[in-house]
Amino acid sequence: MPVNALLLTLNDSLEQRKSALEQLSNHSQIEVGQLEDRWLPVVAESNNTKNSHELHEWIEQLPGVNFVDIVFASVS
Known part of the structure; x- marks a missing residue:
């Protein structure tokens, strides 16, 4: 089961940021951490x-997400 720790850089649009946070929070394979300024840590299983x-690509295309950095990846 792959597990990825990601650091998302969100854009400055509060509306898009709110929408991205909502979609990420409602996704069953994603655990959302605490937003710090424009950076949001998430864990994707x-x-x-x-x-x-596919999950990584879905996160990348979300309006409000500028960058997705992989902090940790495990495929065990």
Whole structure:
């Protein structure tokens, strides 16, 4: 089961930031950490590597998310 610790950089739009936070918080495979300025730590758990890539791409395309940095990745 792949587990990824990610650091998201959110943009300056409060509306888009709120929408991104809501979508991330409601996703069953994502645990959202505490927002600090524009940076949001999240943990994403996937069923397999393909799902992990799809989840990462979904996060990247969310309006309000500027960058997704991988802090830790495990596929065990």
